[in-house]
Amino acid sequence: MKNSLITFVLVSMLAASCSEEDALRRAAATITADELRSYTMTLAADSFMGRKPFSPGEAVTVGYLAGELEKIGFRPAFGDSWFQSVPMTEISTRVDGPVSVMAAGRRLDLSAPDDIAIESPSQKTLIEIKDMPMVFCGFGIVAPEYGWDDYRDIDVRGKCAVVLINDPGLYTGDTTLFKGRQMTYYGRWTYKYDEAARQGASAILIIHETLGAGYDYSIPRKSSISSGLYMERTQGETAPCDVCGWLNAEAAAELFSALGYSVENLRREACKKEWHGFGMAAAITMKLENTHTRNTSVNVAGILPGTKKPDECVVIEGHWDHFGIGEAENGDSIYNGAVDNGTTMAWAFEIGEAFASLPKQPERSVILFFPTAEEQGLLGSSWFTAHPPVAPENIIACFNNDMMLPIGRMKEIMVTGYGQSELDDMLAEAVAKQGRYILPDPTPETGMYFRSDHFPFALIGVPSLFARGNCDSREHGKEWAAEREREYLTRMYHKPADNYYPSMDFEGISEDAKAAFEVAWRIATSDIRPRWKSGSEFANIRPVVY
Numbered sequence: 001m002k003n004s005l006i007t008f009v010l011v012s013m014l015a016a017s018c019s020e021e022d023a024l025r026r027a028a029a030t031i032t033a034d035e036l037r038s039y040t041m042t043l044a045a046d047s048f049m050g051r052k053p054f055s056p057g058e059a060v061t062v063g064y065l066a067g068e069l070e071k072i073g074f075r076p077a078f079g080d081s082w083f084q085s086v087p088m089t090e091i092s093t094r095v096d097g098p099v100s101v102m103a104a105g106r107r108l109d110l111s112a113p114d115d116i117a118i119e120s121p122s123q124k125t126l127i128e129i130k131d132m133p134m135v136f137c138g139f140g141i142v143a144p145e146y147g148w149d150d151y152r153d154i155d156v157r158g159k160c161a162v163v164l165i166n167d168p169g170l171y172t173g174d175t176t177l178f179k180g181r182q183m184t185y186y187g188r189w190t191y192k193y194d195e196a197a198r199q200g201a202s203a204i205l206i207i208h209e210t211l212g213a214g215y216d217y218s219i220p221r222k223s224s225i226s227s228g229l230y231m232e233r234t235q236g237e238t239a240p241c242d243v244c245g246w247l248n249a250e251a252a253a254e255l256f257s258a259l260g261y262s263v264e265n266l267r268r269e270a271c272k273k274e275w276h277g278f279g280m281a282a283a284i285t286m287k288l289e290n291t292h293t294r295n296t297s298v299n300v301a302g303i304l305p306g307t308k309k310p311d312e313c314v315v316i317e318g319h320w321d322h323f324g325i326g327e328a329e330n331g332d333s334i335y336n337g338a339v340d341n342g343t344t345m346a347w348a349f350e351i352g353e354a355f356a357s358l359p360k361q362p363e364r365s366v367i368l369f370f371p372t373a374e375e376q377g378l379l380g381s382s383w384f385t386a387h388p389p390v391a392p393e394n395i396i397a398c399f400n401n402d403m404m405l406p407i408g409r410m411k412e413i414m415v416t417g418y419g420q421s422e423l424d425d426m427l428a429e430a431v432a433k434q435g436r437y438i439l440p441d442p443t444p445e446t447g448m449y450f451r452s453d454h455f456p457f458a459l460i461g462v463p464s465l466f467a468r469g470n471c472d473s474r475e476h477g478k479e480w481a482a483e484r485e486r487e488y489l490t491r492m493y494h495k496p497a498d499n500y501y502p503s504m505d506f507e508g509i510s511e512d513a514k515a516a517f518e519v520a521w522r523i524a525t526s527d528i529r530p531r532w533k534s535g536s537e538f539a540n541i542r543p544v545v546y
């Protein structure tokens with residue numbers, strides 16, 4: 001009796017799981033290259049006018065996204081609305097006259113933007129700094145998990161902090177120091193700006209260095225002369241430093257040599273744990289004028305409510321914004337953004353449709369999220385994570401993508417930020433069934449994990465995956481795939497030529513979507529809470545719930 005009961009239970013469990021796996025397979029089969037093509041073609045059409053926030057293209061884009069969400073069976077995610085207002089402030093900063101530094105009795109005039117690239121995220125309209133003391137703070141890092149504190153024993157309140165880019169792991173090649181060559185979040189300029197503000201500094205300057213930044217000085221230079229978009233701060237948040245910026249390598253070398261130091265030596269010293277910062281015999285003077293323009297864009301999201309735990313959710317996302325209509329190239333002035341980020345929105349819709357097609361809806365909710373203003377600094381996704389429609393601890397996982405290349409089926413799936421969370425292992429299982437392997441991001445020193453929309457989710461503790469086939473074509477191999485990527489980056493990236501082309505092959509993105517769907521499905525239909533791996537800089541943000 002007992003045995004037959006056990007057999008009966010086992011057999012019915014097996015039947016249940018077989019039929020569930022069957023349902024998974026059938027739902028995944030609704031993801032097709034043809035539909036991915038059709039979404040991409042529509043989103044990259046000239047009628048969307050390049051999908052720029054605050055432009056007429058915004059209404060066309062967000063209206064279309066909401067309509068499609070409804071069509072595939074989702075409901076509005078923000079109460080009864082598909083839209084979440086994202087208030088932003090555009091700030092243009094004019095540097096009035098030269099920036100001067102008195103260093104050991106010598107006056108150095110720095111010209112903006114060539115020697116120094118300055119931005120001001122401040123709400124103040126006039127910023128006058130006179131003889132503000134400068135403090136060298138090493139890498140500007142406070143990382144308790146590494147027992148590291150570049151601000152220990154120094155006081156930067158009301159002063160100008162001067163820091164190095166990246167983290168000590170890169171420059172020592174020591175794989176036990178931070179994460180070796182792989183950039184940690186502490187290496188990013190955004191982190192350094194935030195940490196200096198938390199320490200009470202009034203100004204922060206990062207010494208530029210091409211390897212550590214991942215790009216040359218022309219990038220911060222260019223961004224300092226165009227206006228910046230900032231998310232409106234919520235009350236109680238730490239105010240940013242009045243002045244944020246970069247010193248180019250030559251200007252920094254001149255300044256430190258006037259003080260009797262070399263930047264190279266300082267960088268070597270600052271890589272040692274026992275080292276700490278010091279007040280420089282230098283003071284900085286400058287005058288800035290800020291102009292503020294307030295504007296509101298929208299995030300778009302739909303929800304498929306869970307049957308048992310509707311408050312818990314997985315998020316699938318891809319930013320909707322691009323660059324609109326601008327400078328013409330080869331007679332084309334519409335920046336259509338087919339690959340950046342039409343293909344990803346198509347990927348998200350196909351995953352959403354697969355969920356909606358399941359005969360039995362998952363226990364947890366699924367949110368399809370299209371953030372605004374990614375290109376201006378992850379603003380839509382940052383606003384969403386600061387004002388989420390469900391409690392932050394109930395966002396179980398986030399799946400993001402960006403710039404998915406439609407170049408056919410791939411042998412690999414490249415995981416940017418590989419090693420951060422258990423999502424990597426779940427993905428490895430899913431792609432193994434497709435005969436594919438996981439490829440950790442081959443250029444982890446550029447900190448790409450901190451540069452797309454899943455990152456604000458990581459910052460509130462949500463394990464987040466950014467994975468796409470990119471590097472190893474099933475048909476043509478690695479060299480060919482690298483050549484396609486180079487071609488995209490040089491000819492189309494952020495240019496009007498990022499159009500939809502009939503020659504695009506969506507079979508690879510279809511496999512990527514099926515793999516992400518499978519992992520998201522496993523989470524949405526279970527109690528699984530994927531964890532951060534030990535050593536991740538995000539592991540301690542939220543308490544572990546088992």
Ligand SMILES: [Zn+2]
Nearest residue numbers: 340341402403
């Ligand atoms: Zn993008």
